[in-house]
Each structure stands twice: as C-alpha cells, then as structure tokens.
Amino acid sequence: MSPADSAAPPLVVAEDLARYFDVSSPWLERLIGREPRRRLRAVDQASFAIPRGRTLALVGESGCGKSTVARLVTGLYRPSRGRVLFDGVDVTAARGAAGAAVRRRMQMIFQDPYASLNPRWRVGDIVAEPARVQAVVRGRAQCQALVAELLQQVGLHPDDARKYPHQFSGGQRQRISIARALSSAPQFLVCDEPTSALDVSVQAQVLNLLADLQTRLGLTCLFISHNLAVVEYVADDIGVMYLGRIVEFGPRDAVLSRPAHPYTRLLLDAVPDLAMTGRARTPVGGEVPNPIDPPAGCAFHPRCPWADARCRAEPPALWVDGRGRVVACHAVQEGRLG
Amino acid sequence: MTAAVLEVRGLTVEFATRRGVVRAVEDLSLTIGEGEVLGVVGESGAGKSLTGTAVLGLLEPPARIGAGEIWLGGERIDHLPPARLRRLRGRHMGAIFQDPLTALDPLFTVGDQLEETIRAHLPASRAEARARAVALLAETGVPAPERRMDQYPHQLSGGLRQRVVIALALCAEPRLVIADEPTTALDVSTQAQIIALLKRITRAHGTAVMLVTHDMGVIAETADRVAVLYAGRVVESGPVRQVLHAPRHPYTAGLMASIPRLGAVGARLAQIDGAMPRPGALPPGCAFHPRCPKAMQRCREERPPAVADAASQVACWLAIAPAEMTARAGEGHARDGAIQALGSVPP
Numbered sequence: 001m002s003p004a005d006s007a008a009p010p011l012v013v014a015e016d017l018a019r020y021f022d023v024s025s026p027w028l029e030r031l032i033g034r035e036p037r038r039r040l041r042a043v044d045q046a047s048f049a050i051p052r053g054r055t056l057a058l059v060g061e062s063g064c065g066k067s068t069v070a071r072l073v074t075g076l077y078r079p080s081r082g083r084v085l086f087d088g089v090d091v092t093a094a095r096g097a098a099g100a101a102v103r104r105r106m107q108m109i110f111q112d113p114y115a116s117l118n119p120r121w122r123v124g125d126i127v128a129e130p131a132r133v134q135a136v137v138r139g140r141a142q143c144q145a146l147v148a149e150l151l152q153q154v155g156l157h158p159d160d161a162r163k164y165p166h167q168f169s170g171g172q173r174q175r176i177s178i179a180r181a182l183s184s185a186p187q188f189l190v191c192d193e194p195t196s197a198l199d200v201s202v203q204a205q206v207l208n209l210l211a212d213l214q215t216r217l218g219l220t221c222l223f224i225s226h227n228l229a230v231v232e233y234v235a236d237d238i239g240v241m242y243l244g245r246i247v248e249f250g251p252r253d254a255v256l257s258r259p260a261h262p263y264t265r266l267l268l269d270a271v272p273d274l275a276m277t278g279r280a281r282t283p284v285g286g287e288v289p290n291p292i293d294p295p296a297g298c299a300f301h302p303r304c305p306w307a308d309a310r311c312r313a314e315p316p317a318l319w320v321d322g323r324g325r326v327v328a329c330h331a332v333q334e335g336r337l338g
Numbered sequence: 339m340t341a342a343v344l345e346v347r348g349l350t351v352e353f354a355t356r357r358g359v360v361r362a363v364e365d366l367s368l369t370i371g372e373g374e375v376l377g378v379v380g381e382s383g384a385g386k387s388l389t390g391t392a393v394l395g396l397l398e399p400p401a402r403i404g405a406g407e408i409w410l411g412g413e414r415i416d417h418l419p420p421a422r423l424r425r426l427r428g429r430h431m432g433a434i435f436q437d438p439l440t441a442l443d444p445l446f447t448v449g450d451q452l453e454e455t456i457r458a459h460l461p462a463s464r465a466e467a468r469a470r471a472v473a474l475l476a477e478t479g480v481p482a483p484e485r486r487m488d489q490y491p492h493q494l495s496g497g498l499r500q501r502v503v504i505a506l507a508l509c510a511e512p513r514l515v516i517a518d519e520p521t522t523a524l525d526v527s528t529q530a531q532i533i534a535l536l537k538r539i540t541r542a543h544g545t546a547v548m549l550v551t552h553d554m555g556v557i558a559e560t561a562d563r564v565a566v567l568y569a570g571r572v573v574e575s576g577p578v579r580q581v582l583h584a585p586r587h588p589y590t591a592g593l594m595a596s597i598p599r600l601g602a603v604g605a606r607l608a609q610i611d612g613a614m615p616r617p618g619a620l621p622p623g624c625a626f627h628p629r630c631p632k633a634m635q636r637c638r639e640e641r642p643p644a645v646a647d648a649a650s651q652v653a654c655w656l657a658i659a660p661a662e663m664t665a666r667a668g669e670g671h672a673r674d675g676a677i678q679a680l681g682s683v684p685p
Binding site for chain 2: 106171200208226228230268270
C-alpha cells in the first residue's frame with residue numbers, strides 16, 4: 001500500500017484477510033435455548049503489504065484483532081478468508097517442505113517472556129531449537145557456536161546458555177526470546193507486544209536492541225503494540241485497527257501528525273501528557289464494544305462525535321485521499337472532517 | 339505539613355526467609371496532605387505496592403513491618419490489632435486495585451456490594467444506603483446507575499467495573515485512598531477517563547490519594563507530588579513538575595529519558611543498562627550505582643542519606659557532595675558545595 005517501494009515487490013502481502021471464531025454455546029444448550037450459532041469476527045477485510053527491510057506497526061486497543069493478524073501472518077491460524085503471501089508464496093497453502101521453507105524465514109517474539117520460554121529447558125537449548133528444527137546447523141559444535149554468537153548479539157554472555165530461564169530478569173528473558181527468533185536466520189520478524197510486559201528502562205533497552213538488529217540484519221518486521229509512542233519509535237508504516245478492521249493506514253509521520261480517522265485522533269489524544277503542558281485529554285465516552293455483537297454501520301459510530309445517519313447504517317470502505325492517507329471513514333471521505 | 343492525612347516515618351517492610359531477613363522496603367518516609375495526590379512511582383520490585391499494602395495493614399506473612407511508624411490523621415495505625423484496623427479500612431482508608439474483576443465479588447450485584455460497604459461503615463438504613471449507592475455510581479459516571487445496581491460485575495465492561503471499584507472505595511468518605519495501578523489493566527482511551535474521574539472526585543471530596551503506579555504519564559497528569567522508589571528506598575521526591583522536568587537523581591533522569599514519547603522521531607531512546615537488583619542482593623553503597631552513569635568511588639562504598647530542602651528530597655551523593663563530582667557529572671553545574679546549586683530551577 002505504500003507506493004514508495006514499487007521497485008522490489010513487498011516481502012509480505014496480506015490480501016483481504018479474515019478470521020472468524022465460533023463462539024457458540026455447546027450444541028445441546030443451543031438446541032434447548034434455540035440459540036443461533038455465534039461468530040466472532042476477530043479480523044475482517046485486512047489488507048496490507050510490508051516492503052523489505054521495513055516495519056509495519058499495527059496499533060489498537062485490546063480485542064481489536066491485532067494479535068490475530070500476527071498469528072495469521074505467521075501461519076499459526078488459518079484464515080477464514082483471504083491469504084498471506086510471503087515472498088510470493090501463499091503461507092496457508094504451503095505444506096510439507098515448501099511450508100517448512102517459508103516458516104524458517106519468519107519468526108515470532110511474544111509478549112510475555114515468562115510464559116514463552118520453557119522453564120525446564122536450558123537457555124542454550126531454547127535458543128538452538130528453531131535452528132535445530134529447521135536444520136540450519138548440524139552437530140553439537142556448530143550449534144554451540146551459533147548459540148554463543150546469538151547470545152552475544154542480544155547482549156547476553158555465551159556462558160548464559162547453561163542457565164535456566166528463571167535465573168534471568170524480564171528484560172533478559174525477552175533478549176533470549178529475540179535470540180531464539182533469530183536462530184533460524186529469518187528475514188521476517190513478528191513482534192507481538194514485545195515490550196509491554198517490561199519496565200520502561202528495560203523497554204528502552206529491548207527497543208534499541210530490536211532497532212539495531214533490524215538495521216544490521218536487514219529484517220522486515222510486523223510490530224504489534226497498543227502504545228503509540230512505542231510505535232512511533234519503531235514503525236515505517238502504521239495500521240490502526242478497531243474491532244477487527246484496519247481503519248487507517250499510512251506512513252508513520254502522516255498517520256501520527258495528520259491523523260484522519262476519528263479513532264486515530266482519539267488514540268493520539270489519549271496518550272498521557274508527560275510534558276505537562278496542561279493539555280486536557282479529550283475524554284471520549286464509551287469503550288470498545290463487544291466484538292461478538294459489533295454495532296451496525298461503522299463500528300466506531302457509537303463513540304464518534306462526527307457520526308451521522310450514514311455512519312450508523314453503512315460500513316465505510318477503505319478510501320485513499322489526495323494526501324496519501326488510507327482511511328475508512330464516511331466523515332473524512334465526505335469532507336465533513338479535515 | 340501540619341494537616342498531613344498520612345505520615346509514614348522510616349517504614350521498613352521485611353520478609354523472614356530461610357536465608358535471613360530480606361528488606362524489600364527500607365527507611366521509607368512520606369506524607370500526604372488533605373486533597374493531595376502523591377504519586378509513588380517505580381519499576382516492578384521497587385517496593386511501591388508493598389508500601390501501599392503496609393499502610394492498609396494488609397501485609398501477609400512472611401512480610402511484616404520491621405520498623406517505622408504509620409500515622410493516619412494523627413493516630414498511629416501500624417501496630418493496631420486486626421479488628422481495629424478492619425474498622426479503619428473502608429471507613430478512613432479506601433483502596434483501589436489494579437484488576438477490577440478480582441476486586442469485586444462475582445456472586446453479588448454491584449448494588450449489594452455498595453450497600454453492604456456503606457452499611458458496614460455508616461449508620462444508614464437499607465433505603466438510605468441504596469440511595470447513596472446510586473448517587474455514588476452517578477458521581478463516578480456510570481450511565482443508568484439504577485439499572486447497573488442490579489447487575490453483576492461480569493456484565494460490566496472493564497472501565498465501568500473500575501468506576502464501581504472507585505465508588506466502593508469512596509463509599510464512607512475516607513480521608514485516604516490508596517490506588518494501586520488503577521489504570522494499568524485498562525485500554526488507553528478508558529485510562530484517560532478513569533484518571534480524569536479519580537482526579538475530579540478526590541479533589542471534590544478533599545481526599546488524600548496515594549497513587550501507586552509504574553506509569554510516569556499517569557503521574558504527570560494526576561499527581562501533585564511524586565516519590566520515586568528504587569530498590570525499596572525513596573531516591574527522590576518533590577513537586578511533580580520539578581521531579582519530572584528537573585530530576586536531581588540520575589535514576590529519575592534515566593527513567594524519564596527512557597520513556598518513548600510522541601514527536602521525538604529519529605532519536606535513539608536513552609536506556610539504563612542492567613536491571614534493578616533484587617531485594618536481598620543489593621549492592622553495597624548506593625543501590626543504583628552499578629547502573630549509574632555518574633557513579634563515583636563514594637557511591638560504591640557508602641549509602642547516600644536522603645537530603646531534604648523545603649519541598650523536595652533526594653538521596654544521591656551528587657546532591658550532597660558536588661565537590662567530589664566527576665568531571666563528566668559536573669557539566670554546567672555550579673560547584674559551590676551548596677545543595678541548592680544542584681536543584682535546577684524548573685522551567
């Protein structure tokens with residue numbers, strides 16, 4: 001979607017991705033209570049492209065579907081509709097050797113460094129696992145050399161390979177996660193809230209490390225976060241999600257300095273004012289509705305100060321405005337909102 | 339400072355472990371005046387929640403108060419028997435916790451919980467309690483309060499639940515509210531609403547608030563004064579504007595610099611290397627010295643005492659002995675040995 005990099009084809013392309021979850025009651029209960037089946041649209045109509053060496057950040061509040069997108073892109077979930085192309089290969093259709101080849105080139109870093117490392121494994125084994133599974137290295141000596149190199153790369157000591165995860169702090173564990181993700185030499189890294197479980201001083205260490213590694217290794221990233229300030233720091237492009245849909249998409253500076261969608265404006269307004277300029281946060285009423293039963297029309301209309309009859313009836317489609325912003329909003333498209 | 343609602347003097351919270359006594363909070367002092375919001379900020383493990391828990395008298399063994407005094411409105415409360423403390427809690431001290439779902443009883447309606455709390459502390463009939471409960475819900479911005487009274491916590495959204503918890507904490511018009519990470523479990527847009535509410539409502543009632551959080555943004559928007567905790571001690575405290583904009587302790591300065599903020603594109607985040615030491619494994623001297631860019635010999639050997647001037651307090655050798663500062667640390671500062679020289683004037 002960013003026309004700037006038309007020369008090389010983007011590494012990752014998502015086409016009309018959708019993922020529904022069946023959240024119906026057990027069938028007997030449905031039968032007795034005469035309830036219909038219920039579907040949760042976690043992600044709907046998500047399309048984006050990530051050019052090589054760049055970072056796309058998806059932001060949104062809890063339940064907006066951003067983590068589901070991460071899992072769809074890496075093939076951890078199968079999409080209900082649409083497809084993901086990785087370097088031209090359909091991730092969901094690739095099986096066997098082709099599937100393994102695609103998966104070797106993408107890795108994921110998870111939010112909780114306490115839950116994503118096996119407490120019974122030594123750090124060396126944890127870090128080496130992707131390399132071993134993908135047969136990137138052969139033999140013990142080669143494996144140990146790789147682990148030592150990776151640990152050094154993330155700012156740990158090669159001797160740490162003999163320790164267990166509980167001997168490390170949260171930030172160090174996240175470094176171990178990063179080392180593990182890098183061990184199969186991926187080109188594409190999916191980071192799902194990698195710093196939101198960390199303290200700020202440690203968050204800065206991990207963000208700086210990720211930025212360094214991306215430059216050094218030329219990684220392409222999908223970065224999932226709820227924190228706009230963090231996103232501004234890491235992203236080239238930003239997609240804002242609300243209730244399973246991308247409502248605004250564009251280059252970082254355009255989205256953050258000239259937000260179009262009312263929801264993006266709300267999110268920016270809600271960032272706490274550290275400079276203490278006395279700016280009052282505009283208190284926007286309401287909360288994210290239940291995704292099982294989303295509002296009709298534009299999902300944001302109950303909280304939107306610019307909503308009118310059309311917004312309540314007709315869901316807006318993504319629309320490219322003259323200034324390169326991609327936005328799904330009737331008010332913006334009709335010129336009711338600058 | 340005479341009208342202090344809460345005064346904590348030299349509080350030490352310790353754990354008796356098999357390997358000896360571990361001090362998680364040490365020699366901590368703070369005061370909160372009427373209608374004042376004191377932010378207690380620090381990273382996980384700094385001892386900020388333990389401090390709040392100790393004030394509420396809710397420490398559970400093996401944690402215990404090892405030393406110090408806690409005064410609430412002129413009454414010493416740290417050595418009161420449990421029955422007496424129970425009467426104080428709810429009546430004179432309210433508590434707001436991080437997760438509203440665990441703070442509310444899932445088996446009782448919102449109305450039941452509010453009415454029970456009101457009647458436990460105030461002489462009120464059922465009807466009066468209900469009327470007061472509805473009024474409180476309305477005041478905390480719960481839409482259609484009459485209807486919400488008969489709903490169960492699971493029927494409410496996260497933001498509404500936290501409003502109910504705030505209403506519960508304020509039921510008996512306590513003098514002090516301890517809010518432990520009240521917005522951490524909420525989404526950003528809801529967070530802004532809850533902060534505004536907490537500020538408005540405590541100001542209107544003249545309630546003193548101890549706001550425990552790791553989020554400097556919340557502190558900046560809510561607190562009047564702030565105390566920064568590191569490894570169980572207050573390293574710096576003072577008016578919020580001064581501490582956030584002209585921090586005197588290198589830890590506060592590092593913490594502020596490491597927060598990503600909007601509009602600072604391209605800049606690399608400042609980072610504090612290393613991690614906070616665990617209680618029980620504190621380094622000798624100043625606990626921050628292994629991570630401190632300005633550490634000097636004295637910091638490694640001797641623990642800096644807290645030095646107070648009119649409104650603020652800092653525990654750092656740099657603030658005490660500027661003459662011994664390394665050349666790197668002394669850039670641009672007057673070195674006349676006076677403490678005031680280091681307390682740069684806030685813009």
